[in-house]
Every structure is written in C-alpha cells, then in structure tokens.
Amino acid sequence: MLEYTEKDKSDEGPPSSSVVERSPAANKTGTADRLVYKLVKVGDDGSVLPATEDEVFQSLVEGRSAELAPSFTGGSDSNEDYEDEEGSGGSLDSDDDDLDAKEDPPFSSELENLVAERKKLLARFEVVDTMLSRVDAEQQNRVSLEDQAGSVLGHKSNLSVYMSTGDAIGDYKRQRRPNPRYFDFDAKGTHRARAVVNQKPSTWTSTKVQAPKSVGVPVVNSMPNPTSLENLSIRELHEAFRSTYGRDTSVKDKHWLKRQISTGWSKQRDAALSIGSHSQLPSQTDPKVRPEQRLSAEQPLPSSTAATELVTERDMVNGGQELGTNGVDLTEQLCTNEVDSKQSLCRVLPLAVISPEEGFDASAPGSLNELGAGGAQIAVFGEVVNTGKQVGGKRQRKPNRRYIEDEGEVGPGTVIANCSRPGPAGSDSGGHGSGMSSRLSWRTVITDAGPADLVGQSGTLQVSTLQNSSRANILQGQCTNSGNSSLKHKAEGRATKLVKTTHSAAPASQHDTEGTVLKVKFRLPAAPGRDKDGLYKLNGEARDQGSCLLPVPSRDSADLLQPLASDIVGAGPAGEQLVAAPVPTANGGTRRKHHRPWTLHEVMTLVEGVAHCGGGKWADIKKLAFSSIGYRTAVDLKDKWRNLLRASRAQLYPPKQGERKKQFTAAIPDTLLAQVRELAAIQHQEAPGTGAAGMTSRSGRTVHRK
DNA sequence: CTTAGGG
DNA sequence: CCCTAAG
Structure with a gap:
C-alpha cells in the first residue's frame, strides 16, 4: 500500500x-x-x-x-x-x-x-x-x-x-538497491504506475530509428552466447567488451563487464530485430535474472524500445562526429550531444524501464546506487551502454561506481572524455546516481566559468561537482564549504565521510576543536546507497572524544603519525590523501578503491574498544571509541578486527619459510597483536559458555580460520 | 540497522 | 574495502 x-x-x-x-x-x-x-x-x-x-x-x-x-x-x-x-x-x-x-x-x-x-x-x-x-x-x-x-x-x-x-x-524506495527481499514488495507497488507510463516512448522511437549501424558486433547470429561470459577471464571480457563497443575499458569488475557486454549484445540484437519488425525480448541474455523479477515483470518489455533508441542515438552521434569539422567545435558538439542524449534517454527510458536504478551509465562515473533517473543509460559515443533496460525483465545488479573508471578511456571518444571529465577522471566517489553525476560532469565542463561562480554563490554546489573528481578535489570543496560552514549536505556515505575527514580529520586526532566542522551533505537525491554515514554528524570531535568511554591511550601525536599510514589524512592540509587513488594491482590494472590505512592510533582504539565492549559489538565500539574518527564504520571495525586476529595468529607462526608474505601488515606492533590475541582468547572463552556478563552472542565470531 | 562472512 | 545475507 x-x-x-x-x-x-x-x-x-x-x-x-x-x-x-x-x-x-x-x-x-x-x-x-x-x-x-x-x-x-x-x-x-x-x-x-x-x-x-x-x-x-x-x-x-x-x-x-x-x-x-x-x-x-x-x-x-x-x-x-x-x-x-x-x-x-x-x-x-x-x-x-x-x-x-x-x-x-x-x-x-x-x-x-x-x-x-x-x-x-x-x-x-x-x-x-x-x-x-x-x-x-x-x-x-x-x-x-x-x-x-x-x-x-x-x-x-x-x-x-x-x-x-x-x-x-x-x-x-524505488531507488534502493534491489534487495531481493524487498524487491517483491517494491515491485508490486511500482508496477502499476509504470504500466501506465509506458506508452510514450514508442512514438519517438519509431521515428528515429532508421538505420541502426551495426556496431562492432553485428547482428544476432554472430553474437556470442551470453552464457559464455560466465567463464571468461577479465581479459577475455575486455576483449569482448571491445568488440562489442569498439573501445577498451579499464573496468575490472567482471560483473560489470559481463553485464555491459551482454547488454550490448542484447541491445544490438534488439535493435536489429526491432527495426525489421518487432523484437522479442532477449530473456536469456542475462545470466542472473532474478526469478522474482520475472514474475513481477508483467509489463511489456520496453527493452526493445530502449535498445532502439540507443542505437539510434549512437548513430546520430557518430554522424555528428563525422560532420564535425573543427576539432573544437566538434568537441563541444559532442559533448552537448552526449549530454542531451543522456538526458533524453533518462526521460524516455524510465518509462520503459522497470528498474531505472540499474541503469548505469558508462559515461557517468558516478552512480552508484542507482539513481533512478540517471539510471537510464546512455550511449556514449556510439557505444551502446547498458541501459537500465532489463533485458530479461530482470534487474541487473548495478555496477559499483568504484569499478567504473571507464568512459574516458575510449580513444575515439576522447573528445567526450575531455568534455565531461576534465579533471582526473574521478571515479565517482560520490556517485549519486549516474544521472547526477553525468550531469555534474557535464556541467562542469561546459560552464567553465560556472564553477567559480557557483562556488562563490553557494559553496554547496561545488561539492557535488567535486565528487566526480574524486577526493582530490575535495579540498576545493572544503574551501568552498568553509564559507558556509553551517551547511549540511547530505552526502553519500563515503563521500561524506571523506569530505568530513578531510576537513577535520587531522585535527581531530589531536585536539581538534573545530567547531567548524561541517558536515557536508551531498544532496544526492536518491543516493540510497550507503548513506550510512552520510548523516554522520560531526559532533565536535573534541566533545565526543571527551565523552568517549574509552580513553584513547595514545593521543600523542607520535602515536598518531607513526602508524602505517600516511594516512592520517589530516596531516596534510591538502586532504588529498583520501583517496581513491588508482592503485596498481598486481594483476595489472589499477583499481581505485578507497583505501585508508589504519593508523596505529585507530588500531589501538579498536583494541580498546573490543576490550571494553567485547568483540562483535562493533556498533557500540564505533560509538564509543570511534566517535571521533568518523570514517570508520562498524563494518570497518569488524573487518579490521578480523584482520588483526589473523595477524595476531600469524604472528605466532613466524614466517620462516622464506615467504615474505604480507609484509604489509608489518606496522602493527607486537604488543598490540598480543593484546588482540588476549582479547580474542577471552572472548573465545566466554562465548561458548553462558553469557557471562551479559555478553551474549558475540562470541562465536572470534576465531574463524579460513 | 547491525552482524557475520565471503570476496 | 566492499557486498550481501541474515537476524
């Protein structure tokens, strides 16, 4: 209801x-x-x-x-x-x-x-x-x-x-990620409305569709079997991607790649079919269809429509390209087109698409969790990007923003890249919906002056813009914000955190004080994703700190800095460290992940927290001990603890065999590990028994060996 | 939302 | 670190 x-x-x-x-x-x-x-x-x-x-x-x-x-x-x-x-x-x-x-x-x-x-x-x-x-x-x-x-x-x-x-x-609700559990629910509610909606697109579509160009991969027959994707390696997937879209991608996420590829195929197929007559839906294409969805997908499939549109657009865009005489103009034009197309698609597609959320725009860095609208896909350069269309009537998982760095990469498309993503192509950390992100980037590009202006007027805006560019830019954001310190923006979780961090982090560790901390709340509309912390308040850190139950032992700067990390973000004024810097991976690619090394201080705090609250009470620990930290979520604590346990265990067995193994772990002092072990032991004991002091369940988690 | 686990 | 499944 x-x-x-x-x-x-x-x-x-x-x-x-x-x-x-x-x-x-x-x-x-x-x-x-x-x-x-x-x-x-x-x-x-x-x-x-x-x-x-x-x-x-x-x-x-x-x-x-x-x-x-x-x-x-x-x-x-x-x-x-x-x-x-x-x-x-x-x-x-x-x-x-x-x-x-x-x-x-x-x-x-x-x-x-x-x-x-x-x-x-x-x-x-x-x-x-x-x-x-x-x-x-x-x-x-x-x-x-x-x-x-x-x-x-x-x-x-x-x-x-x-x-x-x-x-x-x-x-x-719709924007939330499709959790199966909720999905049914959602679907029910949603459907009707949608059903009503679907008509409009057709008109347009038919008009435009003319000569769909065949893309890298031609028509139906020649297309590889989608199911084959399952077994491919990343490299293979990349190839497939290239053949499908005519460009390379740096994305490493297999799911994403598969999805993109299969989508591309299905789209092409649809286009081909639809042109002639009407197509059938490619249901088999997507390997991971959710059953529920199918059931729920009563509506007619618009997919064909969407596909068609995309194709069309692509053509158009291409055409534009060809026509373009002068580089500059061309560029602009392209940008424009792209933007438009996106928007238009968004508009149109939604109707057709069941779950816009899924939509994912390759060109839009952002998105994370879906934004509904944004979701619609776009054709970038001719390439058909995955649309939210659900091929089989199912929803595809949405790709993580993190993994999408793409877009800009395309050689030919370079132009666009420039346009839309001037800066370092950020990964979208902020991602709020693709729609948004795309928009932002776009705007950024176009409005050269704009940003400045905007900034001046309202710091806020900037922030959002910044998101795209990754944290590096955050600084700017800060500056901007600082003016309006009072503003609170709802931000996406991570982003928020980051920003926040940047802002206060360093100081926080020490004496902080900053009354000024602002919480930047990005206004992402839908960003459902992980807003967890988005709302986080920066309470005065100092305050909290005082209130914390756990005294943080090492408040000394020494402790703070020492740690492994360079991280203490705060340290440098420029908050750039936050980042998602591209990290070279052993395999070869680079991936951008938010990586924020744990500082010794943090680790100690964690240990204490565990000591006080017991393992498993991450949320409590978070509140108590990490109130001043902010960017560490309960889950992070949990993960870290898990790692500590591992490390502590590992420590017992010296790495004799010449395996250097994880040298990375190095920084943690033995003493700490010892503590960890102790705690682990303690908990271990207690757990099984009866809840000694009101600690009930946490125990089990202690030692899992993998 | 919070935990536990897997990746 | 991220994601998801489960309470």
Whole structure:
C-alpha cells in the first residue's frame, strides 16, 4: 500500500506522459526547483517552451528542423520539471529571453547549412547551460537556506525529482538497491504506475530509428552466447567488451563487464530485430535474472524500445562526429550531444524501464546506487551502454561506481572524455546516481566559468561537482564549504565521510576543536546507497572524544603519525590523501578503491574498544571509541578486527619459510597483536559458555580460520 | 540497522 | 574495502 500511495503522489510526472497535472506544487513546489528547464525548445515564433531532452537532442542531431517531434512535445514536458520551474521562476526568465533572441530560426532554415545550424544549437545550449547553472546555484542557495532552517522535506523532493528524471516518481524506495527481499514488495507497488507510463516512448522511437549501424558486433547470429561470459577471464571480457563497443575499458569488475557486454549484445540484437519488425525480448541474455523479477515483470518489455533508441542515438552521434569539422567545435558538439542524449534517454527510458536504478551509465562515473533517473543509460559515443533496460525483465545488479573508471578511456571518444571529465577522471566517489553525476560532469565542463561562480554563490554546489573528481578535489570543496560552514549536505556515505575527514580529520586526532566542522551533505537525491554515514554528524570531535568511554591511550601525536599510514589524512592540509587513488594491482590494472590505512592510533582504539565492549559489538565500539574518527564504520571495525586476529595468529607462526608474505601488515606492533590475541582468547572463552556478563552472542565470531 | 562472512 | 545475507 504504501508504495503505491507514494507513487501516486509523486509520480505524476512520469507516468502520465499525458499531461499529468500533478498535484504538483503541493509537494515539491517550493523546493523542487531543481529541474527547471534544462532544455528549452524555441519555436519559430520565438516562443520558448520547455523541451524534453529528447526534443532537444533530436533537434540537435538532426540539425535541421528546430522542431521537435510533434508527438513528443506536449506530453513529455509535463514533468516535474515544469513545476519546478515555477518554483524558481524568476531567475529563469532572463535566460529565456536570451534564448529567444539567439534562437530564432531563420525562415530559410532549410537552406542553411549544417554548420550554421550547429552553431545555433550550440549557442542555444550554452544558454541553456547557463540557465542551468544559475538554477543550480539558486537551488543551492535555497537548499542551504533550507538546511539552516532545518526543513528537511524539501530536499527530498528536490533531489528525487531531479535525479530521477521524472520517472522516479519520487519514490524513494524505488531507488534502493534491489534487495531481493524487498524487491517483491517494491515491485508490486511500482508496477502499476509504470504500466501506465509506458506508452510514450514508442512514438519517438519509431521515428528515429532508421538505420541502426551495426556496431562492432553485428547482428544476432554472430553474437556470442551470453552464457559464455560466465567463464571468461577479465581479459577475455575486455576483449569482448571491445568488440562489442569498439573501445577498451579499464573496468575490472567482471560483473560489470559481463553485464555491459551482454547488454550490448542484447541491445544490438534488439535493435536489429526491432527495426525489421518487432523484437522479442532477449530473456536469456542475462545470466542472473532474478526469478522474482520475472514474475513481477508483467509489463511489456520496453527493452526493445530502449535498445532502439540507443542505437539510434549512437548513430546520430557518430554522424555528428563525422560532420564535425573543427576539432573544437566538434568537441563541444559532442559533448552537448552526449549530454542531451543522456538526458533524453533518462526521460524516455524510465518509462520503459522497470528498474531505472540499474541503469548505469558508462559515461557517468558516478552512480552508484542507482539513481533512478540517471539510471537510464546512455550511449556514449556510439557505444551502446547498458541501459537500465532489463533485458530479461530482470534487474541487473548495478555496477559499483568504484569499478567504473571507464568512459574516458575510449580513444575515439576522447573528445567526450575531455568534455565531461576534465579533471582526473574521478571515479565517482560520490556517485549519486549516474544521472547526477553525468550531469555534474557535464556541467562542469561546459560552464567553465560556472564553477567559480557557483562556488562563490553557494559553496554547496561545488561539492557535488567535486565528487566526480574524486577526493582530490575535495579540498576545493572544503574551501568552498568553509564559507558556509553551517551547511549540511547530505552526502553519500563515503563521500561524506571523506569530505568530513578531510576537513577535520587531522585535527581531530589531536585536539581538534573545530567547531567548524561541517558536515557536508551531498544532496544526492536518491543516493540510497550507503548513506550510512552520510548523516554522520560531526559532533565536535573534541566533545565526543571527551565523552568517549574509552580513553584513547595514545593521543600523542607520535602515536598518531607513526602508524602505517600516511594516512592520517589530516596531516596534510591538502586532504588529498583520501583517496581513491588508482592503485596498481598486481594483476595489472589499477583499481581505485578507497583505501585508508589504519593508523596505529585507530588500531589501538579498536583494541580498546573490543576490550571494553567485547568483540562483535562493533556498533557500540564505533560509538564509543570511534566517535571521533568518523570514517570508520562498524563494518570497518569488524573487518579490521578480523584482520588483526589473523595477524595476531600469524604472528605466532613466524614466517620462516622464506615467504615474505604480507609484509604489509608489518606496522602493527607486537604488543598490540598480543593484546588482540588476549582479547580474542577471552572472548573465545566466554562465548561458548553462558553469557557471562551479559555478553551474549558475540562470541562465536572470534576465531574463524579460513 | 547491525552482524557475520565471503570476496 | 566492499557486498550481501541474515537476524
């Protein structure tokens, strides 16, 4: 019931392609601004209408007629976007004007050559962009204000709207990751609404689809059997990927690769089929379909549609490329296109897709957990990226952001890479939905000046932007933030942590004090993922510390620094260490992971915590002993402890055999290990017996040997 | 949400 | 470190 209800409320937008009048304002009005006219369609008469991404994209691609597909126009627009705008209204107007001026298309449009068109379009986009930037800025401000005010509601709606691109229906739940357990539940609620939605896309699709180019891998027959993917090694997967998409990828995650590949195949197949007639669904493609999903997937499969679209887009994009004369222009154009396409897809796909979440945009670094909207996939460069479409009607797991570094890599596509990800291609740490991320990056690129401006206006914005670039950038974020220290942004868990860390970490260890610590809360809409800590409060660290039960023995700086790590992030002002620096892997690739070496201090703290609370009470320990640490989650503690146990055990057996083994572990002093052992022993004892002092279950965990 | 385990 | 399955 609940789900259903919620949907009703928020959904308005998406589903009804039809008009949908939502009770809009009611909910979101105030806040929902975010969307705002991202895209504007300028009519010949000079009127400006909010256009759908599709429209824009189309117009861009086709170059010629500024017009959009008729079918599209009306319906799609009616999304939240609309509403949103109203909310923010004022600021936009000016922009609109600009558009008008620039945009009026000459009568002789027909005659105009593509170049001219392109220019125009570009100009238009710029304007739009600008607009967007402003809007964002504005929103940021608003958000910040809201935060201060303490109003929470607004955010939610905003974000979701924004990200989910309409489709999201604002339903938070949907964005969560598909836990099987919940899935059923979810699905039920969701379906109806969706069903309603599905019609719109078709129109568009049919129009566009023309000559799908065959990609690296041609048609159905020639495609390898998906099931074969299971057994492939990463290298093989890479090859397959390359053949499928025509580019390399650095992603190491097998799941991701498989998914991408299979998706690519299925898509291609679909495209091929759909062109001729109508395709059937590729159900077998995905190896991991969840049964539940199938059951629940009553709806018709839009997949074919999606695929088609993607293909089409790709073609278009490619075309653009070819046409492009001058590098620069080209570049821009591409970027633009890409962006648009993404957006458009988002818009469209959602309808079709059951679970947008899955969607994953190769080009968008971010996403992590799904964002619904963002989820939609995009075609980057011609390549068909996995769409949220669920091939077999099942949801695919979403790839971890972490693993996706891709995108930029493509040779040919380089252009885009530049555009979208200027900086070090960050992995998306922040990832909030792909949608978001893509957006961000995009924006970043385009708005050169933008960032600066934005920053100035609202520090907040920056943060989000930064995310993409990984923690390295965080610093900036700090700076920015510092201004508005009071702001709290909801951030994605990790990101948040990181940021936080950067901010306060070092100091914290010592005397901290910082009243200023801010919690940066990214506003990721949907980011369901791991917000765990997102909300973490930075309480004054000092305060907490004082309150901690566990006295931290080594507060001395010496202790802190000594440890293995360089980590103490704080140490360096620049918080760069946080990072996800690419780490070379033995195998060969590089992977970016958040790695934050444990400091001796932390380890000691952990040990004490265990001593006080017993093993297994990670959450408690976290609260007590790590209140000042912040970035270590209970799980981290658990993991670390596990490692310590291992180490302590290992210590007993000297590494005689010439195996140098894990030298890494080195840093931990024997004494500590000894303590660990002791504790382990103690717990071991107690556990089995009866809960001695109220410690009940924790025991078992102690020694597991693997 | 918190734990335990696996990877 | 991350992810997931289980209470």
